[in-house]
Amino acid sequence: MRKIVLSLLTAILFVWCHAQSVEQKIDELLTAYSNQNKLNGSVLVAQKGKIIYQKGFGYRNAEQKIPNDVNSIFQIGSITKQFTAAVIMELQQEGKLSVKDKLSKYFPGFPNGDRITIENLLTHTSGIHSYTDDTVVMKNDVTKHYSQQQMLKLFTGYSPDFEPGADWHYSNSGYSILGYIIEKVEKKPYEKVVRERIFQPLSMTNSGFDFTNLSSANKTKGYFSLNPNPVPAPIVDSTIAYSAGAIYSSVGDLFKWERAIYTDKVLKPEAWKAVFTPYKNKYGYGWTIDSVFGKLITAHSGGIHGYSSYILRFPQDDVAVIMFDNTSSNALGIISKNVAAILFNQPYNIPAVKKEIFVDTTILKKYIGEYELAPGFTLTIFLGEKGLKAQATGQPSFDLFAEKENVFFLKVVEAKIEFVKDSSGIVNELILYQNGEHKGKKIK
Numbered sequence: 001m002r003k004i005v006l007s008l009l010t011a012i013l014f015v016w017c018h019a020q021s022v023e024q025k026i027d028e029l030l031t032a033y034s035n036q037n038k039l040n041g042s043v044l045v046a047q048k049g050k051i052i053y054q055k056g057f058g059y060r061n062a063e064q065k066i067p068n069d070v071n072s073i074f075q076i077g078s079i080t081k082q083f084t085a086a087v088i089m090e091l092q093q094e095g096k097l098s099v100k101d102k103l104s105k106y107f108p109g110f111p112n113g114d115r116i117t118i119e120n121l122l123t124h125t126s127g128i129h130s131y132t133d134d135t136v137v138m139k140n141d142v143t144k145h146y147s148q149q150q151m152l153k154l155f156t157g158y159s160p161d162f163e164p165g166a167d168w169h170y171s172n173s174g175y176s177i178l179g180y181i182i183e184k185v186e187k188k189p190y191e192k193v194v195r196e197r198i199f200q201p202l203s204m205t206n207s208g209f210d211f212t213n214l215s216s217a218n219k220t221k222g223y224f225s226l227n228p229n230p231v232p233a234p235i236v237d238s239t240i241a242y243s244a245g246a247i248y249s250s251v252g253d254l255f256k257w258e259r260a261i262y263t264d265k266v267l268k269p270e271a272w273k274a275v276f277t278p279y280k281n282k283y284g285y286g287w288t289i290d291s292v293f294g295k296l297i298t299a300h301s302g303g304i305h306g307y308s309s310y311i312l313r314f315p316q317d318d319v320a321v322i323m324f325d326n327t328s329s330n331a332l333g334i335i336s337k338n339v340a341a342i343l344f345n346q347p348y349n350i351p352a353v354k355k356e357i358f359v360d361t362t363i364l365k366k367y368i369g370e371y372e373l374a375p376g377f378t379l380t381i382f383l384g385e386k387g388l389k390a391q392a393t394g395q396p397s398f399d400l401f402a403e404k405e406n407v408f409f410l411k412v413v414e415a416k417i418e419f420v421k422d423s424s425g426i427v428n429e430l431i432l433y434q435n436g437e438h439k440g441k442k443i444k
Contacts, residue, residue: 025342026053026295032350033060033335037227037411041220042072043323045253048318049259054163054251057296060220060326064229073218073250074324075211075236076309077302082275083194083257084178085122085286089271090197092350094184099274106181111156116165118181121174122286123279130171132244132253135376139394142236146178151242161377161429168280170243175286179243190243206250209238210217211273214248220326222259224396225412233306233328245304251322254311258320263311293346301333312336319343330435331414354409356401364388365418369428371440379417379432379440390417 026045033039040058044051063235091097099122106112112127130138131154146154155173162169179190186193191209198206208214212235223387230317238246261264267275276298278289287298295314302309310385312321321336341348363381371379373392380391384399388408391397400408405418417435424430432438 002134002327008440013014017157019363022342023053023236024367026339027055029338029350030057030335031056033331036351038329038331038414039323039325039335040223040226040327040329041074041151041323042068042251043324043339044070044255044320044322045343046255046258046320046322046341047248049262051255058226060218062221062226066402068220069324070252071206071212071218071250072220072326073216073248073325074220074309074326075222075241075246075248075304075307076254077241077304077307078172079254079300079302079309080243080245081175082243082286082300083198084175084182084190084243085132085163085275086266087176087182087193087197088118088122088269089220089275089285090406091182091185091272093268096285097181104175106184107152107177110152112160112164116144117164118178120164121178122172122313123283124168124171125165125175125280126171127160127162127166127169128166128171128173128177129161130169131155131158131172131176132382133274134158135394142240143234144240145237148183151176151239152180156274165243167310168283175244176242182243190350191238191246194247198257198266201265202256204249204253206253208248209246211246211248213235218250220307221336222304223327224257225398226327227411228399236305238295241304245302248379249381251324254322254324255320258311258313259320263316292340293344295344299333299336299424303328303330309335312340314340327412329413334414354401356405357403357405359387359405365432366427369427369442370444373432373438373440378443379430381417381430 030043034057037271039261042056054070056070056072058068060066060072063425084294085441092099100117101118102114103116103191109115116126132329157421182193183191222233224233261272275285276287276289282290283290287300290297296316297312297314306328308325308329311321319340324334325332367381369381373379377393378425382389386401389397390400398410398412403409407416409416419427420429428442430440
């Protein structure tokens with residue numbers, strides 16, 4: 001009997017130590033990212049339906065030094081799309097619409113409306129140009145109130161990107177139109193439909209839409225950057241972000257949503273199967289479907305002025321990583337996968353502090369200029385008081401720090417810039433390393 005008890009105690013101790021070591025590894029990793037200004041928000045990690053780690057990092061309000069915690073409320077941007085897609089699928093379950101319906105059924109006269117289906121809108125294959133690609137609108141109009149008629153006029157003013165179904169391009173316009181379709185079918189505001197069908201049944205009490213007028217003490221303040229000084233971001237009006245990106249939430253609330261995917265509280269199994277069926281570019285209905293470590297994942301990022309978010313799920317292993325950040329971070333996807341690497345005993349790296357070297361001003365001056373990364377989108381390089389600075393179209397400027405004589409890194413986001421010389425030694429191009437390589441020719 002004593003031997004059995006000792007064996008049982010040993011087994012319990014082993015499990016406890018293992019759980020502690022995993023939690024410590026996650027905390028060490030996330031603290032390193034936070035110390036390098038790459039994580040400022042809230043994190044929740046769950047395994048087999050149980051939360052194994054949750055914590056806040058950085059500041060909810062940087063000026064007032066109010067820290068983030070697990071109750072902090074953030075705008076979640078494009079993670080909104082999975083809620084919009086779920087409502088569409090609920091309406092299909094009830095026979096109120098079909099994903100094969102043509103857009104012209106709901107909005108007669110819309111360009112290509114007789115060839116664009118609801119499914120095209122869900123999978124970003126409609127060819128409708130995304131209004132968020134319009135730098136003028138994103139710079140000047142995000143805090144304004146827009147009516148449905150004004151938004152539709154904006155959408156129809158753009159030329160189509162391609163013929164319906166022929167290609168893939170991420171379209172916030174398409175997802176806004178899905179919200180308008182929901183309103184037409186249900187004859188009530190999109191926001192009310194989502195509350196009644198999802199938020200209330202799942203007790204998502206920290207979630208909603210009108211972030212501008214949210215009065216909760218848990219509300220965060222969004223920033224373009226925090227280092228070296230806070231650069232506050234305007235709150236994007238819910239009528240602009242709408243069903244493509246207007247939801248605010250907490251990590252705990254989003255975990256309630258994630259758990260509902262394993263049940264029939266929102267959708268039946270066959271509907272969830274359709275949601276997670278990849279079409280072009282590995283995109284389903286409001287989710288990306290891919291693999292990491294040879295395991296199936298469903299994931300989505302969110303980005304809106306001053307906020308970023310990421311949800312990473314391993315559905316076959318019942319693992320979820322949820323991250324919200326009240327800065328314009330682009331590192332959450334990488335950080336989430338590193339957290340998952342810890343859970344699955346895969347290799348991962350604790351981010352090392354990058355060392356800055358001195359580069360003479362005479363060399364820095366050779367890099368000054370305007371570089372075009374895309375039509376209407378440039379990166380301006382200029383000298384500040386402390387060295388080189390970079391400013392993208394419609395965004396604040398950021399300091400650049402030399403890693404090599406011609407390679408510079410940013411501290412506010414995970415990005416590097418390499419300046420390239422032509423055969424005569426003149427700098428005529430740069431390469432921005434941020435979610436891939438982006439080349440920009442010097443135009444001024």
